[in-house]
Amino acid sequence: MSEAASARSRQVSLGAVPLGPLEPMLRAWLPRQRWFAGKGRAITRLRLVSAVELLPPEASPGLLHLLVGVDADGSSDCYQLLLGVRPNLPPALAPALIGYAEQGPYAGQAVYEGLGDPRLAALLLERLRSPGSLGPLRFDRDPAALIPASPTPRPLSGEQTNSSLIYGDSYILKVFRRVGPGVNPDLELPRALAAAGCTRVPAPVAWYEAALPGAEPLTLGVLQPYLRGSDDGWQLALRRLGAGADFTAEAHALGRATAEVHSALAGALPTTALDPEQTARLAAGMTARLAATAREVPGLRPYEAGLRGAFDALAASRGAGVAAQRIHGDLHLGQTLRTADGSWALIDFEGEPARPLADRRRPEPAVRDIAGILRSFDYAARSHRPFAPAWADDCRAAFCEGYARTTGRDPREDPVLLRAYETDKAVYEARYESRHRPDWLHVPMAAIRRLSEPQRPATHRVPPTPAVPPAPGSLSPHPSHPHPHQHPHPKPPRRPLP
Numbered sequence: 001m002s003e004a005a006s007a008r009s010r011q012v013s014l015g016a017v018p019l020g021p022l023e024p025m026l027r028a029w030l031p032r033q034r035w036f037a038g039k040g041r042a043i044t045r046l047r048l049v050s051a052v053e054l055l056p057p058e059a060s061p062g063l064l065h066l067l068v069g070v071d072a073d074g075s076s077d078c079y080q081l082l083l084g085v086r087p088n089l090p091p092a093l094a095p096a097l098i099g100y101a102e103q104g105p106y107a108g109q110a111v112y113e114g115l116g117d118p119r120l121a122a123l124l125l126e127r128l129r130s131p132g133s134l135g136p137l138r139f140d141r142d143p144a145a146l147i148p149a150s151p152t153p154r155p156l157s158g159e160q161t162n163s164s165l166i167y168g169d170s171y172i173l174k175v176f177r178r179v180g181p182g183v184n185p186d187l188e189l190p191r192a193l194a195a196a197g198c199t200r201v202p203a204p205v206a207w208y209e210a211a212l213p214g215a216e217p218l219t220l221g222v223l224q225p226y227l228r229g230s231d232d233g234w235q236l237a238l239r240r241l242g243a244g245a246d247f248t249a250e251a252h253a254l255g256r257a258t259a260e261v262h263s264a265l266a267g268a269l270p271t272t273a274l275d276p277e278q279t280a281r282l283a284a285g286m287t288a289r290l291a292a293t294a295r296e297v298p299g300l301r302p303y304e305a306g307l308r309g310a311f312d313a314l315a316a317s318r319g320a321g322v323a324a325q326r327i328h329g330d331l332h333l334g335q336t337l338r339t340a341d342g343s344w345a346l347i348d349f350e351g352e353p354a355r356p357l358a359d360r361r362r363p364e365p366a367v368r369d370i371a372g373i374l375r376s377f378d379y380a381a382r383s384h385r386p387f388a389p390a391w392a393d394d395c396r397a398a399f400c401e402g403y404a405r406t407t408g409r410d411p412r413e414d415p416v417l418l419r420a421y422e423t424d425k426a427v428y429e430a431r432y433e434s435r436h437r438p439d440w441l442h443v444p445m446a447a448i449r450r451l452s453e454p455q456r457p458a459t460h461r462v463p464p465t466p467a468v469p470p471a472p473g474s475l476s477p478h479p480s481h482p483h484p485h486q487h488p489h490p491k492p493p494r495r496p497l498p
Ligand SMILES: Nc1ncnc2c1ncn2[C@@H]1O[C@H](COP(=O)(O)OP(=O)(O)O)[C@@H](O)[C@H]1O
Pocket: 156, 160, 161, 162, 163, 164, 172, 174, 202, 224, 225, 226, 227, 228, 230, 232, 334, 335, 337, 347, 348, 350
């Protein structure tokens, strides 16, 4: 019998104090993690939401699954931790050490980041291979998927919002870090796309969640095929730029791929048409984000009034029947993969991680994603020396033409909407860069200066583009430019964690 199958799982008590002896070490360790959202805010309280021993400490290593509530200066978040427990840590795992427990059930043992331990990573995969419940944890899988036993795991390196493990270069498991009640769109949307026959997005093959009393299940992790040999769209674009090479063919194909995903999402999940009130609310949300960012990023203040014009124009457009649907929500070149066979795939449908889940699951105009990619072309062109504006303009035109080729509508035909979303994205980026990468702040600031200037009316019309059906097998049958169904997506209730 495998280690996983023979393992006892039990809900554990860590002592009378909420997190017992683990609390001080977690307080010190959490703020140092890339995925910890509360950086710079003092942690006021740690709360134990759930604890399950996936392997008891006697198994050495033991594996402890924790959901920990973190209160920090008025905010409250819940994080998923997978902690290894061993009496002695082998040298290879030394960087994963969190601390030594002084008392409680793990007294004298090393407590460490469990995802870095191949034995524990293998155990997690075993759990995903065999559906079932362990305390509040529920493991589920696509019965048709053949998930091999024991492929060698390795953690994905690099700075990510979540933590991912790659198994034998055939599967990748994303372990969500900041979790909340309700299905995560990074499980919900790829599953919906797979069911609709869209192959542009790797289809989830297994996932796990927590069912806690009085709350919707929380999505904790998703396993999906690893697209071996694929190129990250951002790195590819930079390489091309560096070599003075054209990227328009790729941009065009990416426009088509994005349009296919949008069309499949519109066919699979509820859509709506924005009315004037919803449009005004959308514009008000963008205006509020601008105001909040201007408070935080002083360099933005001189441009605030000019930028507001884009959002006022959106409100004044009264929606004009713009379709809203489920979208990617945080699309940029780093969320695209050019696969070994030369086609484009989209990944990471979580949306902007800082936004509440209910907001991320609400239908929005698809142009939000388009604006994200167009901003990426500008980022790439500005990170090149000398700045390559013509490269970005050409990619922009090619992407929009590719998009129009599939949907029959060029995003540039909706200039008010496109400008509002590009402005909103540039404002978001200014905040992101000022918080995380101040050296990059000049990139969105250049866009902000341009977008804050009064816009001249368009001098030439974008020629209408006939829609061409997508490649066979890449998408389910549906209208190429979906007519919005009139059943608005209900806003899921946001319930606090118990
Ligand atoms: N299915 C996949 N195949 C190949 N690489 C992938 C796949 N999914 C993710 N990746 C790689 O992992 C990185 C992180 O994935 P992502 O979903 O963006 O995680 P996060 O939410 O942590 O940012 C991506 O930038 C990409 O390089």
